[in-house]
Amino acid sequence: QVELVESGGGLVQPGGSLRLSCVASGSIFGILSMGWYRQAPGKQRELVARITSGGSTNYADSVEGRFTISRANAENKVNLQMNSLNPEDTAVYSCDFQSGPPWGREDYWGQGTQVTVSS
Secondary structure, X not given: OOEEEEEOOEEEOOOOOEEEEEEEEOOOOOEEEEEEEEEXXXXXXXXXXXXXXXXXXXXXXXXXXXXXXXXXXXXXEEEEEEXXXXXXXXXXXXXXXXXXXXXXXXXXXXXXXXXXXXX
């Protein structure tokens, strides 16, 4: 079946950059949007960025201007370029694909990748 795998996480110093990628294996029918979420210890999961099939994007206020989401539909891939990272960005980052096939709405999640910003 469909599987989403994130990569690119790791340890980075404040002010540094990371690029996360999420690729989906298998067939996802009628993708509506792709998004990145994050969850820090003791905090609720929050939306970081989302991009629709039409290319429109939205970002959390805390990351707008620093993060950029992009997609490569041919490869069922979504990327998140993260610049000017600070310790508050430390979290597990997960990707989400939303689709709307004729038989009903579907939602797919990756396992997550750890991002740690520390000096």
